[in-house]
Amino acid sequence: MLQFTDRGIYCPQADIYIDPWMPVERAVITHGHSDHARRGNGHYLCHEDSVGILKLRLGMDISVKGMAYHQTTSINGVTISLHPAGHIIGSAQVRLEYKGEIWVVSGDYKLMSDGLSVPFEPVRCHHFITESTFGLPVYRFPPATSVYVSINDWWRQNASEGFNSVIIAYALGKSQSILHHLDQSIGDIFLHGAVANVNDIFNAEGHAFPGRRVTVDMKKKSVRKALIVAPSSALSTPWINRFSPSRKAVCSGWMQLRGARRRSGVDRGFVLSDHCDWNQLNEAVLATGAENIYVTHGYQSTYAKWLRERYQLNAVEIKTQFEPTTGDLE
Numbered sequence: 001m002l003q004f005t006d007r008g009i010y011c012p013q014a015d016i017y018i019d020p021w022m023p024v025e026r027a028v029i030t031h032g033h034s035d036h037a038r039r040g041n042g043h044y045l046c047h048e049d050s051v052g053i054l055k056l057r058l059g060m061d062i063s064v065k066g067m068a069y070h071q072t073t074s075i076n077g078v079t080i081s082l083h084p085a086g087h088i089i090g091s092a093q094v095r096l097e098y099k100g101e102i103w104v105v106s107g108d109y110k111l112m113s114d115g116l117s118v119p120f121e122p123v124r125c126h127h128f129i130t131e132s133t134f135g136l137p138v139y140r141f142p143p144a145t146s147v148y149v150s151i152n153d154w155w156r157q158n159a160s161e162g163f164n165s166v167i168i169a170y171a172l173g174k175s176q177s178i179l180h181h182l183d184q185s186i187g188d189i190f191l192h193g194a195v196a197n198v199n200d201i202f203n204a205e206g207h208a209f210p211g212r213r214v215t216v217d218m219k220k221k222s223v224r225k226a227l228i229v230a231p232s233s234a235l236s237t238p239w240i241n242r243f244s245p246s247r248k249a250v251c252s253g254w255m256q257l258r259g260a261r262r263r264s265g266v267d268r269g270f271v272l273s274d275h276c277d278w279n280q281l282n283e284a285v286l287a288t289g290a291e292n293i294y295v296t297h298g299y300q301s302t303y304a305k306w307l308r309e310r311y312q313l314n315a316v317e318i319k320t321q322f323e324p325t326t327g328d329l330e
């Protein structure tokens, strides 16, 4: 039912693409990250909590329709529904059914709760498309709850020594999960514009993420013992200097790798990811009951081989246009 084309994953029967790389007429979007939600498509279909983000990132004038989880829509005989992916707020797996055959495109997902996104839901299917960003046994993430405690401890310690604390994280997703778990009694929280823009969307929809937007006229002296959340692009700009003296930390699954923190040039690395580690990947794949697994994004050939040999699944690697690198903040 689905084909892997140079524009992305295609369903000819419904004439829709899922997370297409190049402009198409009708796109189903799993979530708002830029490697999944791209400009130039005729019509967008996504989870209702992703609509505001898509408009923010792709333009207020896009044609976009939101759906609730488990709601179904039918296009030319193909039944389409969205299911929680647990990756970020509004992230969805796409389930497609045609004449009894079921495919699930999981997009990005994780099983570990971030306290914000609706938890990942295993969907029974015959064909499952999974990413494998961290598809090696070396990746075993600590519980996110303990990482949030460590982040607050680090902030408290820095504040007691007169330092500001700068947290580098994805503006969409990880920033909100960190903000949600911060101990606001430690000090003030400031936000890079990219993070504040995302928060404005979510706060207008009923969330209450803390933090003030950093403005040009903000006095340097007014920022003391504070925690600042910014995307990685801010690391190499003078923007970050206004917070000195400061200590900096990166939050990413890659921080588990020896040397990754040092290479990123920060003081501290927190192992926090919106993707599955090794155990979560295996658990998720097996929970679908699917016999046919398509592995994309990351260690796809190694992970597909593992699924064939260990679980006798019909697993194949699918090349994608964009591959993650340890420079990303996944």
Ligand SMILES: [Zn+2]
Residues within 6 Å of the ligand: 031, 033, 087, 108
């Ligand atoms: Zn993502």
Ligand SMILES: [Zn+2]
Residues within 6 Å of the ligand: 033, 035, 036, 108
């Ligand atoms: Zn992704």
